[in-house]
Amino acid sequence: MSKINAEDAPKPVGLYPHARKVGNLLFLSGVGPRTAGSDANDSGVPGLKLDHNGNFLEFDFEAQVHSVFNNVKRILEASGSSWEQLVDVQVFLVNMKRDFHTFNKIYAEYFKENQPCRTTVEINSLPTPIAIELKCVATVE
Incomplete structure (x- = not known):
C-alpha cells in the first residue's frame, strides 16, 4: 500500500493522505472544494464568503461542485490515475433539497463518457464550512 499526497490539491484537514493505492485500486479520502493553499481555518472555498460569526455572506453551490471535481482530478492525476478511471463516487451533501x-x-x-457507480447522501455537516464532499475509488494501470 502506498500513501499519496497531491501537491496541487488542498491539504487534508486531518492526519490522512489524499489517497492510498492498494493493488490496482486507488482510494481517495474525502475531497472537498477548498482551493490548494487554503486550510481548515481559512474558508478558501470558491463561491463562499462568511462573516466573522461564520454566517454566509455569499454562497455559490455550483462553484463548489466545479471546485470539488477539479480537486478530485488533481488527486487522481498525481496518483497515476485519471477521471476516466473512476469506478465509484460517494457524494455527501449538507442540503439535499x-x-x-x-x-x-x-x-x-x-x-458523459465515464459513468462510475454513485451514491448520494445528505449529512448534517462537514468539518469545514463546505456544502459537498466526495469519496472516490478509481483504478490505476
Missing part, C-alpha cells in the same frame, strides 16, 4: 438538482445537472456534464 436545495442542492441535489444542481449537483445532478453538473455531474452529468462531467460524466
Whole structure:
C-alpha cells in the first residue's frame, strides 16, 4: 500500500493522505472544494464568503461542485490515475433539497463518457464550512 499526497490539491484537514493505492485500486479520502493553499481555518472555498460569526455572506453551490471535481482530478492525476478511471463516487451533501438538482445537472456534464457507480447522501455537516464532499475509488494501470 502506498500513501499519496497531491501537491496541487488542498491539504487534508486531518492526519490522512489524499489517497492510498492498494493493488490496482486507488482510494481517495474525502475531497472537498477548498482551493490548494487554503486550510481548515481559512474558508478558501470558491463561491463562499462568511462573516466573522461564520454566517454566509455569499454562497455559490455550483462553484463548489466545479471546485470539488477539479480537486478530485488533481488527486487522481498525481496518483497515476485519471477521471476516466473512476469506478465509484460517494457524494455527501449538507442540503439535499436545495442542492441535489444542481449537483445532478453538473455531474452529468462531467460524466458523459465515464459513468462510475454513485451514491448520494445528505449529512448534517462537514468539518469545514463546505456544502459537498466526495469519496472516490478509481483504478490505476
